Amino acid sequence: MIAGAGPAGSAAAALLAGAGWRVVVVDRATFPRDKACSEYMSPEAVRLLDRLGVVPDLEAAGAVALEGTTVVGARGSRLTGLFQEASPAPFRPAGLSLPRRILDARLVEAARDAGAEVREATKVEALLHDQGAIAGVMVRGPDGRHAPIRARLTIGADGIGSIVARRLGRRRRALPRRVAFVAHLRGVSGMGRTAEMHVGTDGYVGLNRIGTDLYNVALVVPQAQAAGARGDPGGFFFRRLETFPGVQGRIQRSHLAREVLVTGPFASRASRVTSAGALLIGDAADFFDPFTGQGIYSALRGAELATEVAAGALEDPGIPSASALAHYRVLRRRAFAGKWAVERLIAYGMWMPSLFDRAVSRLGARPTMAHALIGVTGDFVPARRVLNPRFLTRMML
Ligand SMILES: Cc1cc2nc3c(=O)[nH]c(=O)nc-3n(C[C@H](O)[C@H](O)[C@H](O)COP(=O)(O)OP(=O)(O)OC[C@H]3O[C@@H](n4cnc5c(N)ncnc54)[C@H](O)[C@@H]3O)c2cc1C
Structure with a gap:
């Protein structure tokens, strides 16, 4: 059973x-x-x-066909990793949402x-x-x-x-003890063919297109902060989204297509x-x-x-x-x-925003490495491609 x-x-x-x-x-x-x-x-x-x-x-x-992920750091650094540019090649060029x-x-x-x-x-x-x-x-x-x-x-x-x-x-x-707030919205502006992860100093936001003009918006914050959402999770969600520079102004509360679901701590x-x-x-x-x-x-x-x-x-x-x-x-x-x-490397890295930004900006300037990282998190590139001294050194220096 x-x-x-x-x-x-x-x-x-x-x-x-x-x-x-x-x-x-x-x-x-x-x-x-x-x-x-x-x-x-x-x-x-x-x-x-x-x-x-x-x-x-x-x-x-x-x-929806999903081509990869764009990560935006707290200080504006940015990388885009595409599944089909990673080596070895994935089962198919795109994932699905x-x-x-x-x-x-x-x-x-x-x-x-x-x-x-x-x-x-x-x-x-x-x-x-x-x-x-x-x-x-x-x-x-x-x-x-x-x-x-x-x-x-x-x-x-x-x-x-x-x-x-x-x-x-x-x-x-x-650790980390985090809580997520997840909604579906219409009319999220500026989305391309990759999902977006916007990392802030104490939390992150994921944007992902999941249908024709339908978007998944997920906010993840430390459990201690989530206490502020008691009684009005929707209000907390939309207020916090506006604190992420890459998300600001792109999401309207009036475009909510499904209520905000709360889950965690995980x-x-x-x-x-x-x-x-x-x-x-x-x-x-x-x-x-x-x-x-x-x-x-x-x-x-x-x-x-x-x-x-x-x-x-x-x-x-x-x-x-x-x-x-x-x-x-x-x-x-x-x-x-x-x-x-790799999950732990990324999650603990987010606790050090300046270090995280530096890594994102280095990977953004070296697309082959960014594609490799997205291939690893996409489970078709072996983790050893990023968990080695050469990759980690080039990511930081
Ligand atoms: C905020 C957030 C965002 C995420 N985003 C992604 C993503 O983009 N991509 C991705 O791959 N993963 C993502 N995940 C993870 C993903 O949601 C889970 O890993 C996945 O759902 C695990 O599947 P599962 O079948 O183990 O558990 P679940 O999908 O949780 O299914 C468990 C089932 O068990 C049932 N159940 C629970 N208790 C009982 C009980 N006592 N008796 C009978 N039934 C019971 C529930 O009703 C449920 O249907 C995310 C998770 C979170 C929290």
Whole structure:
């Protein structure tokens, strides 16, 4: 059984059901539903969606081609990294942007099409145990009744506040503690074919086109500051946007197309991602910071890795032991260690605005390096291309 039908849970459900396993996936939400997200996907995330067969439908639903990212520093420095200029070449020249409302509902449909049973408006409230192993979950269904779902394998894909992760072990909270405010707006002026990240002295703003005259605007600030939004998140959001010089005057409150969603604080990871009978994928396993826009990719790739290990472990009868699932941890480290390091390099770099500005301005003057960095955050260029003394020295000097 799978707890959570976001990108991680739906992808895992589609892959396991497609391989012939009986899968039940539950989500407390009813789809389509909104999700606070910048709705940016790299070409590599699109490659994973392509494996699930959903890309033509997403394009038909109005997904926008995304060519890369422009980063603007607090003192006006600027770099533009383009996916198709990076080496090695990406799966396709552009990523995609579209509302999560459309993406996630299409992934749920892919899980159903593959044969998974998807139960919506069904909340996981507790885990079931059998001789020390996880043996399924207790859910509360749409009628308010509690019912057990017994399973040989329980996959926790229930996002950043994951109940499965909390029952498996301690959640490790990490710095930076940030909170995000995300809205959809019309009429954002001056947008090109890249997403924009505007970094300030204590927070950042992401702008991303997600449809014809529809834009995602995300403000990320330290948790301490977000307290000022209590009672009027919209007012706080629009006031703070105006403090970013590159955003000033481009966004009108009257053009709001979807209310401001608030989420956070983030930066937490599970102390254990596997245990007898259970494993964690997507944000339930770890989520650091949205700046690099890699969460959906990680959710989909984590689902691939987990289902690879799960399918092997389920060949033997009974609940898989902790050691039968342990290889998942190794695969995760191999797949994500570079990403974890780059995410932290960027997030901690933002704490030193003058240093950050210097790096952005150096990379802006050296487009090949800027393309390489965007390729790394786009998950198709190996992280070692930027995590090496030569790149880091040239970025600063
Ligand atoms: C501000 C912000 C901007 C972001 N921007 C980007 C971006 O541009 N690009 C990108 O790739 N990533 C981005 N991310 C990250 C991305 O949103 C996540 O990494 C991604 O959604 C993870 O997918 P998931 O399936 O693990 O979790 P989720 O998408 O959170 O799905 C979890 C599902 O579990 C369900 N659930 C939760 N608890 C229960 C329960 N107890 N019982 C049943 N169901 C439950 C929820 O309803 C939800 O549907 C951003 C994140 C934030 C916060």
